[in-house]
Amino acid sequence: MTSSYSVAVIGLGSMGMGAAQSCVNAGLTTYGVDLNPTALATLKQHGAAEVGTDAKAFADQLDAVLMLVVNAQQVNTILFDLGLADALKPGTAVMVSATIAADDAKAIAAKLAERELLMLDAPVSGGAAKAAAGAMTIMASGAEEAFAKLQPVLDATAAKVYNIGTEIGLGATVKIIHQLLAGVHIAAGAEAMALAARAGIPLDTMYEVVTNAAGNSWMFENRMKHVVDGDYTPTSMVDIFVKDLGLVADTAKALKFPLPLATTAYNQFANASNAGYGQWDDSAVIKTFQGIELPVNQAPEVNA
Amino acid sequence: MTSSYSVAVIGLGSMGMGAAQSCVNAGLTTYGVDLNPTALATLKQHGAAEVGTDAKAFADQLDAVLMLVVNAQQVNTILFDLGLADALKPGTAVMVSATIAADDAKAIAAKLAERELLMLDAPVSGGAAKAAAGAMTIMASGAEEAFAKLQPVLDATAAKVYNIGTEIGLGATVKIIHQLLAGVHIAAGAEAMALAARAGIPLDTMYEVVTNAAGNSWMFENRMKHVVDGDYTPTSMVDIFVKDLGLVADTAKALKFPLPLATTAYNQFANASNAGYGQWDDSAVIKTFQGIELPVNQAPEVNA
Numbered sequence: 321m322t323s324s325y326s327v328a329v330i331g332l333g334s335m336g337m338g339a340a341q342s343c344v345n346a347g348l349t350t351y352g353v354d355l356n357p358t359a360l361a362t363l364k365q366h367g368a369a370e371v372g373t374d375a376k377a378f379a380d381q382l383d384a385v386l387m388l389v390v391n392a393q394q395v396n397t398i399l400f401d402l403g404l405a406d407a408l409k410p411g412t413a414v415m416v417s418a419t420i421a422a423d424d425a426k427a428i429a430a431k432l433a434e435r436e437l438l439m440l441d442a443p444v445s446g447g448a449a450k451a452a453a454g455a456m457t458i459m460a461s462g463a464e465e466a467f468a469k470l471q472p473v474l475d476a477t478a479a480k481v482y483n484i485g486t487e488i489g490l491g492a493t494v495k496i497i498h499q500l501l502a503g504v505h506i507a508a509g510a511e512a513m514a515l516a517a518r519a520g521i522p523l524d525t526m527y528e529v530v531t532n533a534a535g536n537s538w539m540f541e542n543r544m545k546h547v548v549d550g551d552y553t554p555t556s557m558v559d560i561f562v563k564d565l566g567l568v569a570d571t572a573k574a575l576k577f578p579l580p581l582a583t584t585a586y587n588q589f590a591n592a593s594n595a596g597y598g599q600w601d602d603s604a605v606i607k608t609f610q611g612i613e614l615p616v617n618q619a620p621e622v623n624a
Numbered sequence: 625m626t627s628s629y630s631v632a633v634i635g636l637g638s639m640g641m642g643a644a645q646s647c648v649n650a651g652l653t654t655y656g657v658d659l660n661p662t663a664l665a666t667l668k669q670h671g672a673a674e675v676g677t678d679a680k681a682f683a684d685q686l687d688a689v690l691m692l693v694v695n696a697q698q699v700n701t702i703l704f705d706l707g708l709a710d711a712l713k714p715g716t717a718v719m720v721s722a723t724i725a726a727d728d729a730k731a732i733a734a735k736l737a738e739r740e741l742l743m744l745d746a747p748v749s750g751g752a753a754k755a756a757a758g759a760m761t762i763m764a765s766g767a768e769e770a771f772a773k774l775q776p777v778l779d780a781t782a783a784k785v786y787n788i789g790t791e792i793g794l795g796a797t798v799k800i801i802h803q804l805l806a807g808v809h810i811a812a813g814a815e816a817m818a819l820a821a822r823a824g825i826p827l828d829t830m831y832e833v834v835t836n837a838a839g840n841s842w843m844f845e846n847r848m849k850h851v852v853d854g855d856y857t858p859t860s861m862v863d864i865f866v867k868d869l870g871l872v873a874d875t876a877k878a879l880k881f882p883l884p885l886a887t888t889a890y891n892q893f894a895n896a897s898n899a900g901y902g903q904w905d906d907s908a909v910i911k912t913f914q915g916i917e918l919p920v921n922q923a924p925e926v927n928a
Contacts, residue, residue, distance in 0.1 A: 445837045446837070446838075447838070457837055484826075484829060490824070493820075494820075494825055494829070494833055497816050497830060498837055498838075500816050500819065501812055501813070501840075502838055504885065505812065505839070505841060508809065508885050511804070511886065512801050512802075512805050514881070515801055515875070515879070516798075516801050518881045519726075519794075520794070521788065522789075526798060529786050529802060530801075532784060533761055534751070534806055535749075535805035535842070535843075536805075537809060537843075538837075538841065539839075539841075540841075542838070572819065575823060577819055579815055580815070580892065581811055581815050581889065584884045584885050588884065
């Protein structure tokens, strides 16, 4: 049963595809937008009302837009340079779920408000599997009206919605602080495993000790397994943390605040990217340590 | 039922007391050694065969010694300066469970070997509750003979024993690498919560988001609760991580290996200690961040 509520999901990557399918599953009239024809066909097959490369084609049908693109530049390009915001009906709610800076979120909200459009500053986490299950975690800020208008989308896509407050930018900031921890934990895990390799500790033993003790982290457990296995097929890439820890640094600068560990972790990821590991799994940040031997399975296939 | 196997537990702090009581519970003839008369009385009450301030008094009764003191200096003082090693029967096994440097562990083992004493390099983790339940995690290296001789003590005190290898120093190193992660995770948690405070994010919300997402760590979940509550009563003190991250740095230097994050975390804990927070809970490392307001409950009582 399809409801009269219509949403367009823009960006059908691993998270966006799952979120869009969850909207279909929840009975929402769902539109899908991406440049990748395979992704469009997959979503159409799953039951989308319509798919295409430009959301303006069905802009006047929409109650809501969910943007799951990569960064603020893509959000701005789609909404303002390509004209989607001008094509949406007044009162349409735009849920911006890319990981972006608070200042970018505020600027986007202001430009949407000029067009009488609502915005929810609503980054997500949880990975592709949770997105496909309609069980993302959403950390959102915005006006009550925006939350209310997007309730069917939130219900369809999230297991947990944190309402951080009314001020646009708070959602973006919570996500960025979360990424600070995620990035530092990956870099710390790599540093610990590199030291273990240098000291002659079997890495599988080190992994087992840590994952059963107080030194564990979600990222250590998930990502250092890749190091133990010598398999750097990306779950998430080094370059994602170059970007996200870059946003952390921008946030620190905007607030005039020192972040000694996050700054150090950024340096590690930037160095790994410059060494050619940008499209490898983010655990490949360990490759910047010299003078150690690591388990080798195989390098991932990387797009040139 | 008390067995003929006799063990002395030296150091009846939070871990040592639990381990000693677990030895009593397992039916081992258990001796307790500490300078604190209250701890001695507690263990005697629990069923120890004998307690006292000097283990030499019952050295000739012992099959094994379990040392749960603070550092390598205390181990050396008790064994060699005060003469316990000379009083033990040849073949007695000494389980050294303090967090110490690999080089210290090797030096201690060599001096014990001169006296025909066995050594297990066997740091522990798990906290007071697990020690009391006989469920510590032990990361041990040493000769098979040492493992065999200490089997009743390992059975009594540990839920999990990792055999890292035969070389003395590997156990110490695994523990130190574990402490690298634990220390960096506390400092990273403090950095993230400090940034949240600066950005106007409610700290209880930030805590809940992180603990339900991929940015979580065991230490974040355990220690940042203290920051949210404004209660710095020590679980473990700032000065413990000044010591342990100092051992991490010593290990890095001995192996000529760079540790960018651990070095940065050491700086944070050293700075916190110098600011007067050395005996506060280790989460008080957040107090070095200026220009933020944190929840205040009360400062812990600190010994002058």
